[in-house]
Amino acid sequence: MRIAMICLGNICRSPMAAAVATKMVAQGGLADQVLVESFGTAGYHAGEPMNPGARAALKRHGWPSDGHLARRITPADARAADLLLVADHSNLADVRRLTGERDRAKIRLLRSFDPRSLPADLEVPDPWGGSPADFDHALDLIEAACVGLVEHLASELL
Secondary structure (H helix, E strand, O other), X not given: OEEEEEEOOOOOHHHHHHHHHHHHHHHOOOOOOOEEEEEEOOOOOOOOOOOXXXXXXXXXXXXXXXXXXXXXXXXXXXXXXXXXXXXXHHHHHHHHXXXXXXXXXXXXXXXHHOOOOOOOOOOOOOOOOOOHHHHHHHHHHHHHHHHHHHHHHHHHHO
């Protein structure tokens, strides 16, 4: 199964989500069945490393943070993914425009996997340009969603 984590520039939220989900997938014994990638809906940061604030937040929380280079999602990437998980409603609209009607069922807000989230509060706010606390808050939301995601994957794949 291929999972695409998606935000705007692919330097903050989606690489944090990919790092967390990849490690949780491995801890859940699903590494041989699940590939987690990350993308941006815009190409402004293509080829750049993760935002220093995102990398620092991952390190503070004990998650891997190396080796990321930003990339923009293409229609082929979207078709190859089994699940497209977006950070916010703007990303959701962008991915829906990219994929058209055929892939709507596999596009979801990442926080929809967090059982504690409310329907009116399913976004991961963009911490870009914010404080370390903003990055930690985004990461806390990502971690909670990834726990639910891995539980969902385990029920589907095991």
